[in-house]
Amino acid sequence: MTDTPLLALSGLTKAYPGVVANDDVSLRIAPGEVHALLGENGAGKSTLVKMIYGLVKPDSGKMEMNGTTFAPQEPRDARAAGVGMVFQHFSLFDALSVAENIALGMENAPKLRRLSHQIREVSEAYGLPLSPDRIVGDLSAGERQRVEIIRCLLQDPKLLIMDEPTSVLTPQEVEILFKTLRKLSAEGTAILYISHKLEEIRSLCDSATILRLGRVVGHCTPAHTTAREMAEMMVGSTLKTPTRAGKTPGKVVLDINRLSAKSPSAFGMPLREITVQVRAGEVLGIGGVAGNGQDELLAALSGEAPCASGMIAFDGQDVGPLGPTARRKLGILTAPEERLGHAAAPDMTLVENAMLTGAAREKLERRGMLDWPAAKRFAEKIIEKFDVRTPGSANVARSLSGGNLQKFVIGREVLQRPRVLVVNQPTWGVDASAAAAIRQALLDLAENDAAVIVISQDLDELMEISDLFAALNEGRLSEPRPAQGLTVEEIGLMMGGAHGMEVAHV
Amino acid sequence: MVRLEKRPQPSRAFSWATPILAVIATMIFGGLLFAALGKDPVASIQTIFWEPLFGDFAFYYRPQLLIKGAPLVLIAIGLSLGFKAGIWNIGAEGQYIMGAIFGAAAGLAFYPTQSVFIFPLMVVAGAFGGWIWAMIPAVLKVRFGTNEILVSLMLVYVAEQFLASMSLGLLKNPEGFGFPGSRNLQQYASAHNGELIAGSGMHWGVAAALIAVIFAYVLLTRHRLGFAIRVTGQAPKAARFSGVNPTRLVLFCMGVSGLLAGLAGLFEVAGPAGQITIDFNVGYGFTAIIVAFLGRLHPIGILLAGGLLALTYIGGDIAQSQLGLPAAAIQVFQGMLLFFLLAFDLFTQFRLRFGQAEVI
Structure with a gap:
């Protein structure tokens, strides 16, 4: 890892009534690194990335981007600083075309024709086939996700946050997505990857931070850790595998x-x-x-x-x-x-x-x-x-x-x-x-x-x-x-x- | 910064306190309004709330309270069932009119025969009149997906035309010297819905309202149908999943509310009003909507709310005649009641938080 991380979080804390969502969370991401954020539901992954993306403000702690203080007031600030985010739930209008949807999410959207051209360029460059003229309502979930990714890529992000991106994809589509992500990473874009699919993380990510109940409970190098070990770190206890006595089915x-x-x-x-x-x-x-x-x-x-x-x-x-x-x-x-x-x-x-x-x-x-x-x-x-x-x-x-x-x-x-x-x-x-x-x-x-x-x-x-x-x-x-x-x-x-x-x- | 935050659980305490807080706030702001009009606020409030119950002429006003309150409660109980399920019958006024016309017509058809069967027959006819009028928007809704709010509301005006036509034509009193209006049912013993206890104001409509309150209470708390109504209002998909048939529920709720509104109309025309006239309806069907919400769509609450609204009507009349308060001021006063109720109701589900705001 390089000496100045792209993004450094230190001591981030955020409490909601009745629950501390993030407690003294620190994290460093280097340029080009694919960093996994692991944890069960309610471990505080979403809150953490929302703070990075400017949707939620931390109660305490600080964030640094390239060595300078980074405190986004709203997502627009985060985007201006080079943070892009692909949400688990898409925010797309079914009745509009791909290009129109992308234009709606941009600060200074160019003319639709120029934008369509850019969309084609980016989609070819990153192996994400997508026609700008298609209506979003007709697209599969995987294609919709490409719309969201391309919307981020057009803004030339330095850090791309992906929240559970593969839950809606077929295995083949996952492979395509991973190729794209690896290519982005090779070009120097850091990726913060949230998932609880451990095998995926093992094949994609360079490093991982594990959260439990809002706290960082461990780091690991996914390629050198078994899925079971990671799962047990997430849960904090040993896991029981469901068992069954095989029997012949009846009528x-x-x-x-x-x-x-x-x-x-x-x-x-x-x-x-x-x-x-x-x-x-x-x-x-x-x-x-x-x-x-x-x-x-x-x-x-x-x-x-x-x-x-x-x-x-x-x-x-x-x-x-x-x-x-x-x-x-x-x-x-x-x-x-x-x-x-x-x-x-x-x-x-x-x-x-x-x-x-x-x-x-x-x-x-x-x-x-x-x-x-x-x-x-x-x-x-x-x-x-x-x-x-x-x-x-x-x-x-x-x-x-x-x-x-x-x-x-x-x-x-x-x-x-x-x-x-x-x-x-x-x-x-x-x-x-x-x-x-x-x-x-x-x-x-x-x-x-x-x-x-x-x-x-x-x-x-x-x-x-x-x-x-x-x-x-x-x-x-x-x-x-x-x-x-x-x-x-x-x-x-x-x-x-x-x-x-x-x-x-x- | 002040902001609202959703409570993890709806507050039970606030749910009960809301109507009381609303009444208190209405008294304060109503008092300020009356003061701004140059009237003594304390005397005005006292006239509205105290005079009808405990004033010098209370012996006259107390029966009025029952007479005015009964149709409100009867109609509001029916409406509340639908409202709980998200079925919005706004046309109770029309169903009230039709109930009165059907009931009165059934009675007048036998004039001047005297029989103990005539009044029960009128009750059935009145209920049928209200029911059939409510079935029009109900059937249109389940068959063609029309909006029951619009259809039921528009049918009020149709019913009003019908009422005018009846009082000028078919039901006009042949011995009425050409004046519009039917024969007076108060003078037709078999059809008269008289006081059950002299001087009390207690007539069959009051009894029916009390029975309706008990019926609705048992239905909502103990019966499958009441449970279906509540689930449908809160989570229509969950209701469908649990096996509720939405079509049948719409027909039931619209039918019951129409039936009760029709009964209210019949009891009114055969009792306090006495005859079908062009201006027979005075807005009970619309006021009942306020009563239903003021009573939190709860049968007991509706009983109390009906009493409270009847009180402000009678008290308002007294304040108009004794203190010279304008009628509009009284209406504003009643409007305030609903306004504050809805405002305080917010705190059942939300609470106030002071502090830094969040984006999102």
Whole structure:
């Protein structure tokens, strides 16, 4: 490393009411260095980069850029100093073109024609194929991310911050992104890379800083550290790998036959002739890049969007046209991805949220009259069995952290003894130990002869728990294959390969 | 810098304190307003809040309180169910009118026959009139996705035209010397919604309002349907996920609010008002919206709020006649009440923070 770092943080502290997000954090990044910022959700990664990007002001501590004091008041100052940031959630307008979107994010945007020319130049120089005239609403997630990256690159940044950039990409797209990042790094641009995908960090990053509960708990050189060692540094304890006793699956419980559904909205995804069978005791993992029909598939299975007769059979019985309550009574339970607002009502207590899906199967209701004491007992059972950290069942759902609410939501369904359980993103934003507990609960459920469908974007998770693997791409489901022995390339191809990039290879 | 910060939990204490704080703030600022108009603020406030209840003529005003409060509570209870679920029936005034017309017409059809069945029949007809008028925006909403706020509001004006037409035509009193308006139901014993206890102001509408309060309370706290209403209002997607059928919920909420507004209209026309006239409706359907919110969409709260608003109406009338306060000042006073309620309501979900502001 050079003597003057590009960016040096020392003693940064930022407290929010009730929580210290960053506590005395120090960090040095050299020009051209790819530096990983590791930590579980809530470890303070986001707060730290928001301070660098001028979105949040530190309570104390100082930042230096090239040896001079750096205290951005707002993102504009940070951008002027050469800091670019690609957010995890894109801020793009679906109805505008790529060039228009990029122009909107620039301080002094040139004329659209000139800008389009620049976009082409940059996209070719860095191997990020992107046409400036396309409408963003038609782009895949990977292409949208390229829009964000190119928007940053046009400003010629010295430091590029990337927040969980690969969560929406196929393995092939990840490879393309990494090539770009390596090229940038070779040209002297430093990259601050936030992720909790450890294998990626091992292959990409020169150094890593690990945060836990707002404090720096360690540094390492990723290439010389195993993923497990890094994970244990993040969590602060040894990790338990989910276990299962392999057993032969039973008879077909859920038979999905040419399930098709119209897209619920202009930018949704229609389902196209999905056919798959799930047996008792089997875990079907469904991978795929977000926005390829995951939410729509869950809605079709939960009964929120009932489908035509004959498309879904449960134990040989046609359940296609049935609504959520009728399906629940049969034993088909679901847990959607969006915790607040979909799986749970944010401003309702945990007791009320337990009632939300538990009424029918847990006998919390008799002839329309609700049995609140029974719902309270059920909520407390979930809290106890799934180790949900909350002062009590009378607290509202939104007062829980993401991971705790997820444990509650999954626990609520698991404890109702489902015959079929469908979960979407069961461990998204959940810390590693809670994630392990949730996966174990899903495996135990399969052990007890339930059919489990796990929809996830975390391939490692799917490989860990699935018997069968299939991928959603453009609303179609690939042929399910045994998960054991699948290679990353095969999975990538099932997920649709690199969207719109095959041209270069063919 | 002062800024608002979202509370991790809604404050229960503030939720209860809000209406009381709003009333106190209204008294203070209303007093200032009256002082600026050159009236004695203490006397004005006292006239509005004290006189109707404990003044020299309280024996006359207290029954008025029930007569004015009952339709407000009855309509507001119905509206609150929809409002809780995010279904905005703004046209209760129209449903109130239609309830009165249907009910009165059913009674007058049998004039001058005397029978104990006539009044119950009128109640059913009045409820039906309000229900069917509310079903128009409800069906249009679930069938074609129209906005129930606009449709229900516009139907108020249609109902008013209907009312005018009825009092000048079909329902006009044949012995009324050509004056617009129907026969007076107070003079038709079988159709008269008289006082249940003489001099108390207690009529069937008051009883119905109390029953509605109890019904709504049980529905919201103990019944699946009430739970569905609450979840739908707070998180529509979660409600859908839990198995609520949004179409049925819209039909139910609009139907119940229309039905109760129709009942209020029937009890009014058969009792205190007595007849269908062009100016039969005096805005209960709109004021009930304020009552519903002032009562925090809670049945007991609505009962209290209905009483409070009836009080300001009667007290306002007294203040007009005794102190010469302009009618507009009284309306501003009532508006203040809603304004302060909504303002203080913010603190249920947010709290004030003093200190350095953050970007974002």
